[in-house]
Amino acid sequence: QKEVEQNSGPLSVPEGAIASLNCTYSDRGSQSFFWYRQYSGKSPELIMSIYSNGDKEDGRFTAQLNKASQYVSLLIRDSQPSDSATYLCAGDSGGGADGLTFGKGTHLIIQP
Amino acid sequence: ETGVTQTPRHLVMGMTNKKSLKCEQHLGHNAMYWYKQSAKKPLELMFVYNFKEQTENNSVPSRFSPECPNSSHLFLHLHTLQPEDSALYLCASSQLGREGADTQYFGPGTRLTVL
Numbered sequence: 150q151k152e153v154e155q156n157s158g159p160l161s162v163p164e165g166a167i168a169s170l171n172c173t174y175s176d177r178g179s180q181s182f183f184w185y186r187q188y189s190g191k192s193p194e195l196i197m198s199i200y201s202n203g204d205k206e207d208g209r210f211t212a213q214l215n216k217a218s219q220y221v222s223l224l225i226r227d228s229q230p231s232d233s234a235t236y237l238c239a240g241d242s243g244g245g246a247d248g249l250t251f252g253k254g255t256h257l258i259i260q261p
Numbered sequence: 262e263t264g265v266t267q268t269p270r271h272l273v274m275g276m277t278n279k280k281s282l283k284c285e286q287h288l289g290h291n292a293m294y295w296y297k298q299s300a301k302k303p304l305e306l307m308f309v310y311n312f313k314e315q316t317e318n319n320s321v322p323s324r325f326s327p328e329c330p331n332s333s334h335l336f337l338h339l340h341t342l343q344p345e346d347s348a349l350y351l352c353a354s355s356q357l358g359r360e361g362a363d364t365q366y367f368g369p370g371t372r373l374t375v376l
Binding site for chain 2 (some may be wrong): 153181183185191192193194195198237239241247248249250251252253254
């Protein structure tokens with residue numbers, strides 16, 4: 150059974166610091182990985198996608214993928230209180246048409 | 262706004278009622294999805310429609326019945342639900358066949374309560 154594992158937290162980070170979120174996945178066939186942010190009572194919002202090993206940067210966000218270790222991470226630099234949310238890690242099934250497998254999410258709290 | 266709309270946003274129904282959830286995407290995508298999000302559990306994929314054809318049914322009980330009349334619209338018909346079906350139901354769409362094809366964009370969801 151395909152699984153995506155995340156530490157549910159809460160992860161508490163001081164404002165201005167780097168928040169580091171981690172995720173592991175079980176399906177070696179997965180090719181595409183996604184980080185979504187979900188505020189309480191809202192739907193998931195795409196933050197980053199990553200398909201190749203290495204780092205991908207977009208503004209304050211950096212996604213990292215290591216397929217050999219089946220590990221995905223998200224770094225948030227200069228954390229802001231507005232970054233406080235649940236972050237969902239998701240991976241595909243390799244074929245693109247089968248939907249995504251999500252982790253339970255990590256609850257991030259940025260302390261002012 | 263992601264370009265994916267869902268109605269209603271909130272729904273309360275009894276176990277003997279029949280209701281339908283509606284999703285519409287304005288992104289020109291060719292795949293649509295239904296997910297269920299319950300408290301303390303990860304998002305669960307329910308159904309996948311690829312070019313209007315259902316390609317996945319993740320062992321969902323028959324009291325949930327999807328319908329995809331065209332690539333822009335997706336319905337979830339509900340009947341004789343149980344209280345444990347209370348959850349946030351999310352619709353998503355994606356464009357298959359391009360780089361980044363798997364990126365799914367979610368609608369705002371329907372918060373369903375079954376009494």
